[in-house]
Amino acid sequence: MRGFIRYQFISYIRSLKMIPPLTVFGLWVIILYTYKDVPILSSYAVTSIAIYLIMAWITMSIFSIEGESEKHILFMQLGSKLRYLWGKWAICLFAAIILIIFSIFYPILMNNFREAIQPIHFGLSIYNHFILALFGIFVGTFFSVTSFASKKYTWLSAILVIVVSISYSGLVEKVGLLKWGLLLFPPVMNVIKYLNGEDMVHIGQEFWLAVLWGLTYTVVGFIVILKMFLLKER
Incomplete structure (x- = not known):
């Protein structure tokens, strides 16, 4: 398994597919913090969204390193299709x-921040960035290893899911009936809503319910994805 992860890492580096997403992300963060005295939580909300987008991109590029024939050879070498998936996720x-x-x-x-960062800010930033990174990996994997969308529409489908999940609040406000259908999309706005206010935040029952929902969805x-992947590759 370690050998496969090492092989995947080297293959991904050599493919140079990591350059565009990493460049976009690096520029995004640098431009965001061009100015001093920026608010802590809302700034971290922006970089959390950026990680969501970029991780979906990176995940899809990692799963596209090898073709179908190479993938099946790896299945045989690893002795398990799940090891293939876990190895890819490790790189992600x-x-x-x-x-x-x-x-x-x-x-x-x-x-860059206008005030000293507190433990509550640090904890919220780690949680939000990590859970949105998982959402990005989820979206990227879903459209890479399942047969939900045809191959030529995988990127378009992933972008659609990302846009809808980010626009959740506005869509529900305009069309209330969409509320239940949109539960199928990653609860991005439910996760980052505690980063959208001032740098003072109250951690209560509502927050922990939001955390529980985010973790449950993940x-x-x-x-x-595991079930759909195994059904597709059987």
């Missing part, structure tokens, strides 16, 4: 951790 998580560390510590090191979503 490694990329996500790098982006999260950069997102959180860059403005701190550059002294766990159930990845289980669904």
Whole structure:
């Protein structure tokens, strides 16, 4: 398994597919923190959304390293289709951790925030960046390893899901009937709503319910992907 992860990592680096998403993300963060004295929570909300978008991009590029024939050869070498999936996810998580560390510590090191960062800010930033990174990996994986959308529409479908999930509040406000159907989309706005206000935040029951829903969606979503992947590749 370690050999496969190492092989995937080297293959991804050599493919140069990581350059566009990493460049876009790096520029996004640097431009965001061009000015000093920016608010903490709302700034982290922006970089959380950025990680969501970029991780979907990175995940789809990681799953596109090899073709169908190479993939089936890897299945045989690994002795398990699940090991293939777990290995891919390991690379995705490694990329996500790098982006999260950069997102959180860059403005701190550059002294961009208008006030000193508190433990509550730090905890919220880690949670939001990590859960949205998982949402991005979920979306990217879903359209890479399942047969939900035809191959030529995978990127378009992923973009559609991302846009709808980010626009959830506005869509529900305009068309209330969409509320239940949109529960199938990653609850992005439900997660980051605690980063959209002032730098003072109250952690209460509503917050923990939002955390529970975000974690539940993630766990159930990845289980669904596992099942759909195995059905497709049987």
